[in-house]
Amino acid sequence: MSNFTIPVGPLHVALEEPMYFRIDVHGETVNNVTINAGHVHRGIEYLITKRNVFQNVVLTERICSLCSNSHPQAYSMAIEQIAGIKVPPRAEYLRAIADEIKRVASHLFNVGVLAHLVGFESLFMHVMEVRERMQDVKESIFGNRMDIGANTIGGVRYDIDPERIGYLRAQLDALVPDVEEIIDLYHTDNSILRRTRGIGVLSHADALDCGVVGPVARAAGVNYDVRVKAPYAAYDRLEVPVHVLHDGDVWSRAMIRLMEARTAIDLIRQCLDALPDGPTVATAERPAIPPGEAIAKCEAPRGELIYYVRMTDSPKPERVKWRVPSFLNWDALGIMLKQAKVSDIAIIVNSIDPCISCTER
Amino acid sequence: MNFLRIFARNLLRGPSTVPFPFGPAWTPARMRGRVQFKLSSCTGCRACEQVCAPGAIRFDKTPEGLRFMMWHNTCVFCGMCEFYCPTDAIHQSDDWHMAHAVGEKYGMAIREVIPYTACTGCGMKTLASAPNPIGVVPPFTPEEVEQQRNQCPACRKKALAERGTPS
Numbered sequence: 001m002s003n004f005t006i007p008v009g010p011l012h013v014a015l016e017e018p019m020y021f022r023i024d025v026h027g028e029t030v031n032n033v034t035i036n037a038g039h040v041h042r043g044i045e046y047l048i049t050k051r052n053v054f055q056n057v058v059l060t061e062r063i064c065s066l067c068s069n070s071h072p073q074a075y076s077m078a079i080e081q082i083a084g085i086k087v088p089p090r091a092e093y094l095r096a097i098a099d100e101i102k103r104v105a106s107h108l109f110n111v112g113v114l115a116h117l118v119g120f121e122s123l124f125m126h127v128m129e130v131r132e133r134m135q136d137v138k139e140s141i142f143g144n145r146m147d148i149g150a151n152t153i154g155g156v157r158y159d160i161d162p163e164r165i166g167y168l169r170a171q172l173d174a175l176v177p178d179v180e181e182i183i184d185l186y187h188t189d190n191s192i193l194r195r196t197r198g199i200g201v202l203s204h205a206d207a208l209d210c211g212v213v214g215p216v217a218r219a220a221g222v223n224y225d226v227r228v229k230a231p232y233a234a235y236d237r238l239e240v241p242v243h244v245l246h247d248g249d250v251w252s253r254a255m256i257r258l259m260e261a262r263t264a265i266d267l268i269r270q271c272l273d274a275l276p277d278g279p280t281v282a283t284a285e286r287p288a289i290p291p292g293e294a295i296a297k298c299e300a301p302r303g304e305l306i307y308y309v310r311m312t313d314s315p316k317p318e319r320v321k322w323r324v325p326s327f328l329n330w331d332a333l334g335i336m337l338k339q340a341k342v343s344d345i346a347i348i349v350n351s352i353d354p355c356i357s358c359t360e361r
Numbered sequence: 362m363n364f365l366r367i368f369a370r371n372l373l374r375g376p377s378t379v380p381f382p383f384g385p386a387w388t389p390a391r392m393r394g395r396v397q398f399k400l401s402s403c404t405g406c407r408a409c410e411q412v413c414a415p416g417a418i419r420f421d422k423t424p425e426g427l428r429f430m431m432w433h434n435t436c437v438f439c440g441m442c443e444f445y446c447p448t449d450a451i452h453q454s455d456d457w458h459m460a461h462a463v464g465e466k467y468g469m470a471i472r473e474v475i476p477y478t479a480c481t482g483c484g485m486k487t488l489a490s491a492p493n494p495i496g497v498v499p500p501f502t503p504e505e506v507e508q509q510r511n512q513c514p515a516c517r518k519k520a521l522a523e524r525g526t527p528s
Contacts, residue, residue, distance in 0.1 A: 051414060058414035058439040126367055129377060136389075143393035143453070149440050157444045185363050285495060286408070286445060 001027035008345055010039045015349060016113060017356040019330075025342060033337045035330060037360055044361040045320065052315040053079055053289050057152055064358040065146040066109065067324075069102040070300035071358075072151040074307040074322070077232060077296035079153050080282075082311055083289045087233075090278045091155035095233040097271045098142070098150035098158075099298070100264040104175075105134040106301035107215075107257040107264075110353045111186070114254050117347050118195045123185070130178040137171050140164070153289075155281030165272055172265050179265070183258045186251075196251035200336040200348035203248055210332040213325045214303020215256040216352050220248035226299035233298075238270050250351040257353075289315070302326055302353050324358040392455040393438045396431055400473045402450035403429060405490035409442035409451050418442060426476040427488055433459060433469040447495050481508075482516030492517060 004025050010018035018039035024032040044063055048056050060071040073095060080087060087095075112127030135145045142148035142158055150156050160168065186192050202212070207220035217224050225242045227235040243259040245252040293310040303325030310319040329352040336348050379386050405427050410418045417435035421428050442451045461469060478489040492509035494501055501509070505524075509517050 052411065054412040054441065054445070055414040058437065058441055061439070062437070120364075122368055123364060126364075126371060129371070132377070140389040140391060143389070143391045143440065144438065147437075147439070149393070152441070152444065157440060181367065185367075188363060285447075286412070 003031070006342070012346075015346065017354060019349070019354060019356050021337075021345070021349075023337070023342075023345065028342045030337050030340045030342065030345070033334050035333065037356070039360070040357050041360045042357075048320045049316055049318065053153060053311075053317065054286060056317065056320070058149075061147050061149065061151075063361055064355050066106045067102075067300040067302065067305065067355060067358060068147050069098050069150055070298055070305050071307075071322070073099065073233070074296045074298045074305050075309065075320070076151045076153050077298065078294040078307045078309040079289060079311075081294035081296060082292040082309065083153075083287055085154045085282045085287055087155055087282060088279045089234075089276045091280045091282075092234040093271045093275050094156040094158065094160070094280060095151065096235060096238065097160075097268055098148060098156070099233065100267045100271070101134060101137060101141075102148065103264045103301045104179075104261045105131055105138065106353075107261040108134070108179075108182075110350070111182070111254050111257050111261075113350055114196070114250070114347065115192070117350055118192060120189075120191050123189075123192075127182060130175065130182065133171055133175050133178075137168060140167060152281065154283055154287055155279070157281075159280050160275075165275075168268070169272065172268060176262075176265060179258070179262050183255075183262065186254060186258060192254075193251065195344075195347060196254060196351075197249060198247075199250045199344050200340060200351055201247070201249045202332050202336050204246070206332065206335050207248065210335065211328050212303070212332050212352075213328055214300070214353075215253050215260065216329045216332065217303065218243060219245050219252035219256045221246040224304075226297055226304050230297060232296070234271060234274075237274065238267055240267065250347055253351045300325055302355055302358075303329065322361075324355065326352070326355045326359045330354055330359070388455050388457065390455060392457065393440050393453045394455050394457040395433060395453070395459055396436055396442070396471070397452045397454050398429060398431060398471045398473060399450045399452070400429070400475065402448040402491050403475060404448055404450070404493045405475050405488055406447060406493060408445045408447065412441040412445050414439060414441070423474060426474045427490070428472065428474045431471040433471075434466060447493055448491055450491070478511055480513035480516055481511045482519070483513060485513045487513035497521070 006023050008021040008023055009015050010020040020036040022034040023030055048059055051059055057072050060075045061068045063071050108127055108131035112124050116124035138148050139145050141164055150158055202220045204221040207217055207222050223242055223244050227240045228242055241263055243256050289311055291312050295308050297304055297306040306323045308321045309317055312318045340348055407420050410420050415435050415437050417432045419430045440453055443453050475488050475490050477486050480487045489510050
């Protein structure tokens with residue numbers, strides 16, 4: 001057997017987003033991986049300093065479509081901290097609802113793509129069909145399938161009346177058996193198990209070394225969830241179970257996502273049960289933002305998302321910097337891909353749910 | 362084997378896609394689509410212009426008045442303009458049928474002018490915009506809106522003070 005160097009990406013049938021891997025293989029076993037980034041750099045950190053605080057709520061939402069609620073939420077929380085704005089309780093619950101609706105859709109998408117990469121196309125289409133119910137919910141409640149536009153500085157931009165609460169509950173009730181069926185299927189289906197168990201293992205020690213976050217960390221036995229460790233929005237009043245598995249393989253990461261999707265449905269129900277009355281935004285008019293700096297973080301579907309904002313006297317931020325979960329998680333790919341088979345590369349890369357557009361912004 | 366059951370069930374249910382454009386496509390009532398502008402409600406406060414991230418909304422001064430301009434092809438359908446509009450002047454309808462020929466692209470815009478008028482109180486040249494309703498208790502009646510529309514900012518303040526309400 002001889003050694004080769006093969007390129008995977010940046011445009012590759014099995015990769016969802018542009019990312020370039022230079023892979024040294026011995027036969028069909030991966031020896032070394034070099035990750036090159038920069039294919040979807042759009043200069044958003046620069047653009048954000050050229051727009052005012054309110055325009056940036058929309059710009060941060062457009063960074064990535066799957067975490068499109070987490071970005072404006074963390075950004076708004078940082079601005080609210082600078083301005084000392086107190087978000088009304090109803091808005092906090094509505095923020096948690098928006099966050100969890102996006103989490104269900106995002107996790108089901110990733111798990112569906114896993115079935116596609118395994119070659120199980122009919123299961124892929126079934127999972128996407130189940131996810132479609134959540135897309136309809138987003139379109140009916142927020143008005144858009146991906147960029148839901150839930151957040152603004154000081155609160156939320158949407159409200160739900162009893163009729164929409166009834167609709168949301170009915171959709172969740174219909175979703176639960178489907179999601180449980182999918183969880184059962186991923187537990188027992190041999191096509192899935194053979195391609196994912198023991199593949200792309202990230203040990204607990206390596207997970208801590210790389211500082212991975214989100215489902216990747218929790219699948220490797222790291223019990224870390226921002227919703228529990230540093231509650232934001234209404235999460236301090238909700239019961240948030242954290243799922244932890246210890247194998248650290250592709251299958252564990254998929255199962256963590258599926259279980260979190262199931263938990264997210266319960267969290268939405270908890271929010272609907274406890275939804276207080278009151279205003280949905282701190283001030284009807286645009287609040288003035290004083291100079292200052294702040295850090296805010298939230299749990300995006302892929303893990304911990306941290307925002308840093310510095311304001312001066314100008315209505316435009318002087319600096320906005322964010323650290324996205326995929327930045328930490330793709331570093332761990334080097335370890336996961338060691339000694340992997342070439343045919344497993346796409347499955348392992350997908351298992352960290354890489355979000356290149358967030359990371360390269 | 363579990364999946365065969367799901368497969369059979371999905372097969373029996375039939376297709377879940379819709380035959381658009383040959384049939385209607387489901388559209389929820391809250392769908393954020395094409396922006397609509399109601400000139401008679403516009404206060405000319407320009408809040409929409411300031412929160413519009415892509416710069417689709419522009420105001421400029423013309424000899425006739427203050428012109429509102431909104432380019433549909435630049436719009437990102439974020440809904441910030443509608444949220445921060447103090448009146449119901451700007452609204453996102455559920456119309457998403459916006460595909461058009463390239464030749465029509467300069468028509469894909471809203472251009473409306475808030476005209477200048479002479480103030481009924483002092484005769485000064487002023488914009489005939491709707492009054493800002495924020496903080497006005499009790500809210501303006503339609504007659505009051507029409508009365509305020511034809512007044513300059515100073516005479517509007519005076520009328521509000523005579524109304525005995527905090528402005």
